Amino acid sequence: xxxxxxxxxxxxxxxxxxxxxxxxxxxxxxxxxxxxxxxxxxxxxxxxxxxxxxxxxxxxxxxxxxxxxxxxxxxxxxxxxxxxxxxxxxxxxxxxxxxxxxxxxxxxxxxxxxxxxxxxxxxxxxxxxxxxxxxxxxxxxxxxxxxxxxxxxxxxxxxxxxxxxxxxxxxxxxxxxxxxxxxxxxxxxxxxxxxxxxxxxxxxxxxxxxxxxxxxxxxxxxxxxxxxxxxxxxxxxxxxxxxxxxxxxxxxxxxxxxxxxxxxxxxxxxxxxxxxxxxxxxxxxxxxxxxxxxxxxxxxxxxxxxxxxxxxxxxxxxxxxxxxxxxx
Numbered sequence: 001x002x003x004x005x006x007x008x009x010x011x012x013x014x015x016x017x018x019x020x021x022x023x024x025x026x027x028x029x030x031x032x033x034x035x036x037x038x039x040x041x042x043x044x045x046x047x048x049x050x051x052x053x054x055x056x057x058x059x060x061x062x063x064x065x066x067x068x069x070x071x072x073x074x075x076x077x078x079x080x081x082x083x084x085x086x087x088x089x090x091x092x093x094x095x096x097x098x099x100x101x102x103x104x105x106x107x108x109x110x111x112x113x114x115x116x117x118x119x120x121x122x123x124x125x126x127x128x129x130x131x132x133x134x135x136x137x138x139x140x141x142x143x144x145x146x147x148x149x150x151x152x153x154x155x156x157x158x159x160x161x162x163x164x165x166x167x168x169x170x171x172x173x174x175x176x177x178x179x180x181x182x183x184x185x186x187x188x189x190x191x192x193x194x195x196x197x198x199x200x201x202x203x204x205x206x207x208x209x210x211x212x213x214x215x216x217x218x219x220x221x222x223x224x225x226x227x228x229x230x231x232x233x234x235x236x237x238x239x240x241x242x243x244x245x246x247x248x249x250x251x252x253x254x255x256x257x258x259x260x261x262x263x264x265x266x267x268x269x270x271x272x273x274x275x276x277x278x279x280x281x282x283x284x285x286x287x288x289x290x291x292x293x294x295x296x297x298x299x300x301x302x303x304x305x306x307x308x309x310x311x312x313x314x315x316x317x318x319x320x321x322x323x324x325x326x327x328x
Contacts (some may be wrong), residue, residue, distance in 0.1 A: 234265035237267035274309035
C-alpha cells in the first residue's frame with residue numbers, strides 16, 4: 001500500500017521543485033498568472049503534507065489490522081481446540097459448549113468485518129492514486145482544484161478516523177473474548193483437578209483424603225469426594241455421616257437430617273452415633289421442630305446415657321421444656 005502512495009508522491013515533489021525553480025521563465029507572465037502560480041505552490045505544499053499524513057495513517061491501520069488478524073486466528077484456534085477437547089471429555093455442561101460456539105461465531109464475524117476494512121483501505125489507495133494524477137495536471141487547472149482536492153482528502157481522513165475507532169472497538173471486544181476464553185479454560189482446569197481423584201481402584205485412599213479435608217474444614221473439596229464415594233456405593237453409613245456433618249457445619253440442617261437418617265439406616269451401631277443423634281437434635285431445633293428434637297433427645301438418653309452427647313442433650317431438653325412452660 002505504501003508503495004502505491006509513493007508512486008504519486010514523486011510527481012508531487014517534482015511539481016513542487018519546478019514551482020520553486022528560477023522565476024525568470026514566468027517573469028513576463030501577467031499578474032493573474034503569477035497569482036495562479038502562487039496558488040499552485042501553496043496547493044502542492046498542502047498536498048505534500050496531507051499525503052504524508054494519510055500515508056502514515058494507512059500504514060498504522062495496516063499494522064493494527066495485521067495484529068488483529070493474528071489475534072483472531074489465535075483465539076479461533078484456541079476455541080476450536082477447546083471444542084475438540086470437549087468432544088472427547090464430557091467435563092462441561094451443554095450451556096458451556098454453547099457459549100464457546102457463540103464466541104467462535106463472534107470471532108468469525110469480526111474477521112469478516114476486518115476483511116471489509118481491508119478492502120476499504122485498498123479503495124482509499126485508489127482514491128489517493130487518483131489524487132496523484134490530479135496533482136500532475138495542476139499546471140493546467142484553475143485554483144479551484146485546490147478546494148476540490150482538499151475536500152477529497154478531508155473525506156478520506158474522516159473515513160480513516162472512523163475505521164480507526166471501529167478497529168479500536170474490535171480490539172476491546174477481542175480482549176473481552178480472550179478473557180472469557182481464559183476463564184473457561186481456568187474453570188475447566190479446576191473441574192479436571194477436582195475430578196482427578198476419581199479412580200474406582202483407590203476408594204480407600206479417596207475416603208482417607210476426604211476425611212482429612214473435612215478435618216481441615218475444606219468442606220467443598222471434601223463433599224465432592226464423599227458424594228463420589230456414595231455414588232460408588234462405598235461405605236454408605238460412614239460416607240452419609242460425613243456428608244451430614246458437612247451440611248450441619250454449613251447450616252444446611254434439612255440436608256444434614258437426610259444424610260444422618262441414611263447413615264443410621266445403613267449402620268445404627270457405629271461409634272459416631274451419639275454425635276449423629278446430637279447433631280440431628282440441634283438440626284431439628286434450628287428448624288423450629290422441637291417435637292422431633294425431643295424425640296431424638298429421649299432416644300439419645302436411652303441408648304447412650306453416659307455419653308457427653310447425652311449430657312448436652314439434657315441441657316437442650318431443659319431449655320425446650322422451660323420455653324414451653326413459660327408459654328403456658
